[in-house]
Amino acid sequence: xxxxxxxxxxxxxxxxxxxxxxxxxxxxxxxxxxxxxxxxxxxxxxxxxxxxxxxxxxxxxxxxxxxxxxxxxxxxxxxxxxxxxxxxxxxxxxxxxxxxxxxxxxxxxxxxxxxxxxxxxxxxxxxxxxxxxxxxxxxxxxxxxxxxxxxxxxxxxxxxxxxxxxxxxxxxxxxxxxxxxxxxxxxxxxxxx
Ligand code: ACO
Ligand code: ZN
Numbered sequence: 001x002x003x004x005x006x007x008x009x010x011x012x013x014x015x016x017x018x019x020x021x022x023x024x025x026x027x028x029x030x031x032x033x034x035x036x037x038x039x040x041x042x043x044x045x046x047x048x049x050x051x052x053x054x055x056x057x058x059x060x061x062x063x064x065x066x067x068x069x070x071x072x073x074x075x076x077x078x079x080x081x082x083x084x085x086x087x088x089x090x091x092x093x094x095x096x097x098x099x100x101x102x103x104x105x106x107x108x109x110x111x112x113x114x115x116x117x118x119x120x121x122x123x124x125x126x127x128x129x130x131x132x133x134x135x136x137x138x139x140x141x142x143x144x145x146x147x148x149x150x151x152x153x154x155x156x157x158x159x160x161x162x163x164x165x166x167x168x169x170x171x172x173x174x175x176x177x178x179x180x181x182x183x184x185x186x187x188x189x190x191x192x193x
Contacts, residue, residue, distance in 0.1 A: 004147050004173070006180045011107035011188060015064055018111050018185070019192035021050060021057040021071065028068030029059060036098030038160070049073050049095065056092070056119050060099065060108050070099035072112035076123060083127055083151045083168040091168075092120030094130035097139075109142055111190060114181045117146070121171055121178065129168035131157060143167050147174045 021029060026046050034040055050057055053075050060070035073096045082089045094116060099108045117128055131154065132139050148167040157164030185191050 004145075004177050006177060006184065008145055009107060009110055009181060009184075011111060011185070011190070013107060013111060013185075013188060013190045015062060016069075016103075016106070016108060016111075016190060017061045017063050017192050018058060018115055018190050019061065020054065021059045021073075023047075023050065025059050025068055026050060029071045029073070032068055032071055032098050032100055033096065035100060037096065039096065039158070041096070046073070049075065055123065056116060058112050058115050060103075060112055062103070069103045070097075070108050070112060072097040072109075072116045074116050074120060076120065076125060083129060083166075084170050089126045090124045092117065092123075092125035092128040094128060110145070110181075111185055113142070113146055114178055114185060115191065117174070117178050118182045121175060126171045127168055128171070129166055131164040131166055133158060134163045134165055140165070140167070143169075147177070 026043070030043060030046060056074040056076070058072045059068050061067065062069045072094065075093045075095050077091045077093055079088045080091055097109055097112060120128060130143065132143065134153070146169060148169045150165045151168045152166040154164045154166060
């Protein structure tokens with residue numbers, strides 16, 4: 001596994017702010033989703049996620065343009081089977097994350113993951129998981145940096161027939177990394193809270 005080390009993260013976030021998604025941001029989030037992913041959820045799905053999980057729905061904003069350039073939409077799943085032990089746990093589910101092409105490789109998705117995981121831990125998640133296309137190595141690399149491992153392969157998970165990897169990480173493995181990175185983002189002035 002890749003070493004879980006804050007030194008592996010280089011942030012280049014001048015002019016970028018990370019904050020919670022508001023109702024007025026949903027149009028921007030949908031715009032980013034349409035331009036970054038084939039999984040294009042309905043407006044009502046985004047609104048329902050915002051209503052239910054507002055505390056863990058984050059956007060990245062280009063301050064000079066006042067425009068949404070990335071998002072991370074998450075949910076909590078209670079009393080579900082652990083990926084790592086024979087018990088029921090609360091899981092954080094990274095439901096969808098995307099960053100506009102022209103803003104990539106600056107650490108924006110990493111920053112969105114840090115705030116998302118930090119807040120899901122604060123809300124009681126003891127594991128985090130997500131689904132990712134088996135062909136999506138950029139995203140898998142991102143998740144590997146956060147200590148995620150493949151726990152399952154789901155055949156034909158996506159509408160076009162592609163398989164998904166389910167990737168997951170237990171809280172103990174990354175909590176201190178997330179805390180360090182969260183402080184770093186604070187120091188950089190990226191977090192609007
Ligand atoms: N090739 C290889 N590795 C990559 C790439 C790439 N093109 N992009 C990111 N990574 C990995 C690298 O390890 C990178 O660290 P490094 O730059 O130090 O090498 C690490 O991810 C972190 O990169 P960030 O800059 O934080 O990520 P970025 O802001 O560029 O966004 C993302 C990554 C979200 C995957 C972006 O490429 C994207 O929007 N892709 C299309 C949408 C998508 O695939 N979303 C994920 C679907 S799965 C889900 O939503 C649960
Ligand atoms: Zn999912």
